[in-house]
Amino acid sequence: MAGRAVRRTRFAPSPTGLLHLGHAYAALVAAREAGPGQFLLRIEDIDRDRCRPEFEAAIHEDLAWLGLDWQRPVMRQTGRMEAYRAALTRLAPLCYPCRCRRGDIRAALSAPQEGALPAGPDGLIYPGTCRGRSMADAGADDVIRLDVARAFDMLQIDRLAFRDEAIMPGHDHNLSRAEFLDGIGDVILARRGMGTSYHLAVVVDDAAQGITVITRGKDLYDSTWIHVLLQKLMKLPTPLYHHHRLIRDEAGRRLAKRDDARAIRQLRAEGASPQDIHRMVGF
Numbered sequence: 065m066a067g068r069a070v071r072r073t074r075f076a077p078s079p080t081g082l083l084h085l086g087h088a089y090a091a092l093v094a095a096r097e098a099g100p101g102q103f104l105l106r107i108e109d110i111d112r113d114r115c116r117p118e119f120e121a122a123i124h125e126d127l128a129w130l131g132l133d134w135q136r137p138v139m140r141q142t143g144r145m146e147a148y149r150a151a152l153t154r155l156a157p158l159c160y161p162c163r164c165r166r167g168d169i170r171a172a173l174s175a176p177q178e179g180a181l182p183a184g185p186d187g188l189i190y191p192g193t194c195r196g197r198s199m200a201d202a203g204a205d206d207v208i209r210l211d212v213a214r215a216f217d218m219l220q221i222d223r224l225a226f227r228d229e230a231i232m233p234g235h236d237h238n239l240s241r242a243e244f245l246d247g248i249g250d251v252i253l254a255r256r257g258m259g260t261s262y263h264l265a266v267v268v269d270d271a272a273q274g275i276t277v278i279t280r281g282k283d284l285y286d287s288t289w290i291h292v293l294l295q296k297l298m299k300l301p302t303p304l305y306h307h308h309r310l311i312r313d314e315a316g317r318r319l320a321k322r323d324d325a326r327a328i329r330q331l332r333a334e335g336a337s338p339q340d341i342h343r344m345v346g347f
Contacts, residue, residue, distance in 0.1 A: 071099035072276045075127075075134075076106040076266070079120035082327040086281070086311040086318065088130060089345035093308050094279040095132050096347075097229075104273055105134040110141045110258050110265055126328045130338050139273065141265055148260035151268050152208065152253060155297060158218060159253060161202035162194040162209045169193075182246070185286040189249040208254035215297055216241045224292050229277070229306045231285070239289050251290050263290045271300040279306040283318060311345055 075091040077083065083091075095103045105127065109115040127134075152159070164172075172191045173181045182189040195211060202208065216222070224244070225236040253264045270278060270291075278288075285307045295302045310318050313326070331341065 070102065070274075070276050071097060072102040072104070072274055073098040073279055074104040074106050074270070074273060074275055075279075076108050076269075077123055078108045078111060078114075079116060079123060080111065080114040081119055082122055082329050083126050084311075084326045084328065085331075085341070085345055086326075088126075088328055088341050089311050089347075090279070090281060090308070091127055091130065091132060092342065092345065092347050093306070097277050097279050097306060101135070103132070103134050104275070105138050106269060106273070107138060107140040108262070108265070110260055110262070112142070112258075122329060126332075129332065130328070130341060139269060141260075141269065144265070144269065144272075145259055147268050147272065148254075148265055151264055151298060152260070155210065155253065155294075156199050158211055158215050158297065159199060159208050160195055160197045160211055161199060161206035162190070162197070162250075162252075163203075163206050164190070164193050184248040185284075185290065186248075186251055189247070192250065195250065205256060207252045207256055209250040210253050210294075212245055212248070212250050212293070213241075215293060216244070219296055221296075224289055224296070226288060226292050226302055227304050229304055231282070231307055244289060244293070248286070248289060263287065263294065267291050267294045267298070267300065270303065271295070271298075275303055277304045277306060279308060281310045281318075282307045283310060 073094040075094045077087055077091075105123075107120055107123070109120070124138075166188070169188050169190060170181065172193055173188060190209065194209070199208075222241045224239050227233075227235075228237055231237070251263055252261050255261050288305055288307070292302055294300075312318055328341065331344075336344075
């Protein structure tokens, strides 16, 4: 695991809406945890249907207004598709194409059991309907899934581990093979129309940028197990992690990009200063 000699962090928003107070806090935490000159901005824009250039421009403007500075040039995921294709090719022997839609998965999980359906960080746990298909059979309407059981077999391990500086600092976080299979399942590595997924892209990009400390909200804690598994499969370093608290509204709900009243741009228009935003998120 990465040591503490070089503290290199990133803030990696998707330009699908305006930044809100939760983003401000995440960016400030990442900048605080970085070493001198080691804070990076990355634009995660693989969702081309929802990403907008005006939102990307607003990200740069709002972060600069908050007093943050970052290394240039800024990495954009839409310029990294060749790297994601190479990673997917490398992992292809452990993958299979899947034609199932959400309704198919829900139907397969619903019968004959009752009660809540099993869900993980990516939604419903995939029941393995297409697991016997070959990658040679992959079509344009398929997603590509990782066969997690085969991945653990190939690594010859029964447990994953990583270190977190905010949750149980100084101790390993552990997840067994059985817990991964039951609680996460066969994750998607390439989505329809994207050629990659958040999980694959973020692991490839963090390694390419030499990120040593990954700061992000506690809501992404479960996804970290997916990333650690991919790091091991591709023989990439596992950074330190820092899963920080979330900024919530008065009802205790995590902020979302639809919360325009808490958008940095709106608060600026109402007369807030950068120092006001720092105080509002607890800095």
